[in-house]
Amino acid sequence: MSEALKGRSLWQDAWARLKQNRAAMFSLAYMALILLLCLAVPNITGHDFTAQYPAYTRVGPSLEAYPKAETLQGELQDVAKRARLEFKEWHQKDGRIFLTVASDKPVDERVTRYLDRSDSFKDAKVEEKSADGLTLVMSAAAKQKYFYFGTDALGRDLLTRVFMAGRVSLAVGLLAGFVAVVIGTIFGSVSGFLGGRTDEIMMRVVDILYALPFTLFVIMLVVFFGRNFMLMFIAIGAVLWLDMSRIVRGQTLSLKRQEYVQAAEALGVGAVGILRRHIIPNMLGPIVIYLTLLVPQVIILESFLSFLGLGVQEPMSSWGVEIAEGAANMEVAPYLLFIPTFFLSTTLFALNFIGDGLRDALDPKDR
């Protein structure tokens, strides 16, 4: 009998309610997918996120492999030109590409390395040489490369870069969000719990910080911490805790009048014990909600800074950096703007829906 009667905790209840919310569940699945992609994709595309392919700058998204048949001739002509040889003829046979070149001086056999050196060919060797040495037939295999999202202005694979950027954006969002929540929770709960003069002073401090121009603060942090972007975003997290501390303080004020807190006080539990054991656990709901709403804010802030050139530095990237580069190349290669924007916006969408869903699930009275 006693086994059958197991109560449902707040979290089980909330989870049951969240499962009813289709938008939130879909967003949750989407975020899991994005996280997985960010972790996996840069490792399996076969391109390093810093690797540049000068032959393929701003090539459009395509499922076919590069080099494409229609561009091969041009590339072979480029190779011949670079080797200062006359381009004669080319053809494809048995999956290899045959190139005939000529010159008015005997052709050095080492010219094969011009083929190897280009982004499109590998494994070049001399097939035949005319008796006078003035013409040479070389063969090479095409280096197959896939750029499913195309490449950026420097010829880097966008697929790799977008998800590499996603790692940075999400990491920054989570890190700064977490820092802000921790500081805000501690500050707010101490202020609310102690009350009186201390509360008054601590809240005035928050008011004054509120009134300061936020952008100036952030720029000063950029100036201080320079290019160490992890440190910088920990610092930004340390600026964003103001709202959190107000919410937590309000919650603490009402929680500390609850009977169980009075009971704990009567039993002689100290202030730290009450905060840790009774007050903070009972506020986890609003804290979690606020964290999910803070993460997209930080991501937007980071992309704003990166857009101004103050955020993440090359060759590292973030969605803000990618969007800024895309905006600069918008006329010739609009996909450079649209692809990172798509991932940034859908992620923010999903995080907002998760936040709203959690609010409904954890705080059903609120609606």
Next chain:
Amino acid sequence: MLRYTLRRLLTAVPTLFLIVTISFFLMHVAPGGPFDMEKGIPPEIKKNIEHVFHLDEPVWRQYLDYLGNLAHGDLGPSYVILNFSVAELFSIGLKISAWIGAWAMVFALVVGVFLGVVAALRQNRWMDYAVIALATAGSTLPTYVIAPIYQLVFGLLLRLTPVGGWGDGSFSHAIGPIITLGLPQLATVARLMRGSMIESLNAHHIRTARAMGLSDYSVVVRHAMRGAVLPVISYAGPAAAQLITGSIIVETIFQIPGVGRYFIDSALNRDYTLVMGTVVMIAVFTIVFNFIVDLLYAVIDPRVRYE
């Protein structure tokens, strides 16, 4: 009412003082100065320049000087934009920024309130979902995405408006900045309005008004909207202050000679007086608009009284 106004103005002074003080010292703690050029200038020349601008004096001295000048309404000369005083820079740029910002705010308020009301009246129907989608898109699509797309579509493809620049200051140059600046605000206003309107429509006095047989128009506009618009107004105060003092993103992308770009440029250049001037300008606008919001509250909601 008069006493309230005076009291509000008096409490604004210490707030402003604190903001100025903290920003001043924050600025001076940061490494570098306005005359640390990449190439470097001969030390004796630098010394002369710093002497002219009193930068060789101790920081507390500079601080007191600045406060004294500020009290006389003197924002000082810009250190980096030569031969211009901060006040002159503002008098040129602020007109443009404020004009664009004011129109953006009007655009956001009129369209946002309208969409919010429509969504609330058609709750859970396609119109409502469309407004929610727009509101979410407006708050997740950053300005620096909307602005280039606007330029591409309306400037380059359709050739309806100029791509950028200020030209002769005609309205066509301002349409792009107004729309891109206003859209995120519009999204927030619509969302706030929808939420408070739904709440307001379920209130008892609305039921009473309907029971009395008032027309739909009268119920919605005179009774429901009156209460529902309050959260929008408290949001609009600080938002208007922000829009009027210019946006770096919009002004950079559209090449508008406003004041929005000064904040970041001057902070990076350590143009101390221009940074402080911007801080003061934003603070004053924020204080003024919050004050206007409080007054509007009393006008709209008769329960609010300032004695």
